[in-house]
Each structure stands twice: as C-alpha cells, then as structure tokens.
Amino acid sequence: MNSSQEPIPQLFKSALSGERRSLGKLLTIIERGGETADTVAGLAHQKAGSAHVVGVTGAPGSGKSTLTGRLIDLFSKTGYKTAVLAVDPSSPLTGGAILGDRIRMDDLAGEDCFIRSMATRGHSGGLALAVPAAIQIFDAVGYNPVIIETVGVGQVEVDVAGTADTTVVVVTPGMGDAVQANKAGLLEVADIFVVNKADRPGANDARRDLELMLDLGHVSGLEEKTGYRPPIIMANSLEGTGSEETLKAIKGHAEHLKKSGSIKIRQKQRILMEIQNRIEILIGSNAKEVLETDLGIANIEAVLNRVISPAEAAKLIVNSILND
Numbered sequence: 001m002n003s004s005q006e007p008i009p010q011l012f013k014s015a016l017s018g019e020r021r022s023l024g025k026l027l028t029i030i031e032r033g034g035e036t037a038d039t040v041a042g043l044a045h046q047k048a049g050s051a052h053v054v055g056v057t058g059a060p061g062s063g064k065s066t067l068t069g070r071l072i073d074l075f076s077k078t079g080y081k082t083a084v085l086a087v088d089p090s091s092p093l094t095g096g097a098i099l100g101d102r103i104r105m106d107d108l109a110g111e112d113c114f115i116r117s118m119a120t121r122g123h124s125g126g127l128a129l130a131v132p133a134a135i136q137i138f139d140a141v142g143y144n145p146v147i148i149e150t151v152g153v154g155q156v157e158v159d160v161a162g163t164a165d166t167t168v169v170v171v172t173p174g175m176g177d178a179v180q181a182n183k184a185g186l187l188e189v190a191d192i193f194v195v196n197k198a199d200r201p202g203a204n205d206a207r208r209d210l211e212l213m214l215d216l217g218h219v220s221g222l223e224e225k226t227g228y229r230p231p232i233i234m235a236n237s238l239e240g241t242g243s244e245e246t247l248k249a250i251k252g253h254a255e256h257l258k259k260s261g262s263i264k265i266r267q268k269q270r271i272l273m274e275i276q277n278r279i280e281i282l283i284g285s286n287a288k289e290v291l292e293t294d295l296g297i298a299n300i301e302a303v304l305n306r307v308i309s310p311a312e313a314a315k316l317i318v319n320s321i322l323n324d
Ligand SMILES: Nc1nc2c(ncn2[C@@H]2O[C@H](COP(=O)(O)OP(=O)(O)OP(=O)(O)O)[C@@H](O)[C@H]2O)c(=O)[nH]1
Pocket: 059, 060, 061, 062, 063, 064, 065, 066, 067, 094, 097, 101, 151, 196, 197, 198, 199, 200, 235, 236, 237, 238, 239
C-alpha cells in the first residue's frame, strides 16, 4: 500500500483522466522508490511512448527555469500540455533556489502544464530510477513535451540530459562559460545552444566561442553522420526574446530526429541506460545479503584461508548468481 492508502491502479486511472492530485501522489511514490514505485513505473511504461523529452541543462543560475517558463507559455499557446521535472541538485548551496524556481515557473503556468521538482535526497541511484519513471508517468497521462531541467554539474545530470530526445544547453556571457560547459561534457550532449542573458556584455564572445568549438568538432561525430549542426540562439529570457526561436529549434530538432531515424536510437539509449542503472542498483543492494548466504559464507572462508583472492570471490559469487 502507498501512503495515501489508495490502490495504485485507481490512482493511475484518475491521473489518466486528468486528475492532478493523483498525478502528484504517483510522483511522490516514484520519488520514494522501492517496489511500489516499480509498480507505478510499470503501469506508466505500458501507456508511454509519445512524449518528446527535452533536457534543459546548464550552470547554476544560467536562467534554465526562466527560459523553461517561457517555453511552457509558448507550447501552451500552440496547444501543447507541457510537464516540467526540475531535478534539484542535492547541494544545500543551491537548494534555496528551488522555491524561487517554482514560483517563477508557476507564474507562467496554467492548467495545461504540470511542474514538479524532484530532489536527489543524497542518493544518486534514487535519481537514476526516479527521473525515467517520472518521464513515463507524464508521458502516459498525456503531457507532451516533457521538459527535464538539470544543473549540468555532475555525471548523473549529464546522463539525464544526454538521454533526452532534444538537449538544450544554456550558457551565459562571461567567465568562459562556454569553455566550462565544454569541460563538463555538456557540449557533446547539446542539440541546441542558448546563450542566455544576452543582454549582458560578452554575449557575442560566448557565441563565437561556441561556434569555434563546433567548428573544431568538440561536439560528438553526430554532425557528420547526420548533417545536423546545433543552432546557437541568443536569448534574454527575462524579456522573452529568443524563446520563440528556441521553440522552433526544438521542433526542428524533433523533426530531424524523426526523418533521420535517430529518434529510435535515442529512445533505445534511454531504455538501455535505465536497465543498466537498475541492474547496478539491484546487484549493489543485494551484495550484503548475498554474503550471508551459504554461497557467500563459503567464499569468505576460502578468502580467509587464502585459497582465493577477494576479487576471485566476488567474481565467483556474481557468476553463480547470474547463472542461477
Ligand atoms: N539579465 C538577465 N537575467 C536573467 C535572464 N534569464 C534569467 N535571469 C535571471 O537569472 C537568475 C537565475 O535564473 P533562473 O531561471 O532561476 O536560473 P536557473 O538556471 O534555473 O537556476 P538554478 O535552477 O538555480 O540552477 C534570476 O534572477 C533570473 O531572473 C536573462 O536573460 N537576462
């Protein structure tokens, strides 16, 4: 049973019929993880598969939420129901921005959009499972596109962004931001660049840096293979300039993915990553229990008696579980 004591299928049914409170409850279950979360994710998986997933990533404070708010507005004007998942970094330093984000985005949000932030609560494994599950739920209940906002700092965030159908990387003028983004591995995952805060000095330099890096091929070989070059858009998201262009670029990239067949590759990539994460978590979380079984005890003995090494013991145990 879940905390709300409502059966999962019932919650799911009312979320499907557009009940926002039920959708919120399902997302809370997902966030908590465990078997119940897997049940919800399983139900969602059956109905998902039509939403376009857009990753919006970039340094803290670069304007991701402000831009996302603009995009929500534009999408809703053209009849799209947008869902936003703001993945909060677990760092207490940036934690204060969460509320601000929500208020800013909520100002622009109406009935036809759903905004949710999700915290890592310190365990990255939780995020690795909760984000794809949340995407599936939004998708299943009819939101399209699903926007994932992440701070592009850690590997998990880059992974989340990298498995979106379309990844928007936000950079700002000054302090070699474009170069920093390159170092963080963000250029490789970018399908669209937005130079935000273009009202500030140095915006053209940032644009030039990005063009140069694109010319030098610091971006994945995708460009040659598919004839797609990530556009660079200048934006002032406070005023809304550049957001129409960003929307067009997202639609253009979606079209490109469909025509080139790459959309299937991206979807497969996302599923592969989820299964891989789940395997790692499954194996990892069972490691301690396995050591308490006969198999574990026998191998520990063998290591203690110096018959086999710890590395050999671990391999023997894992192989024997996999062949079970
Ligand atoms: N001058 C200027 N300020 C902007 C622009 N876009 C956003 N801001 C401001 O920059 C600050 C950060 O904006 P957010 O949208 O919260 O940035 P964020 O990337 O979502 O921040 P985190 O989620 O905390 O990483 C806010 O004070 C915004 O008002 C812009 O185009 N120009």
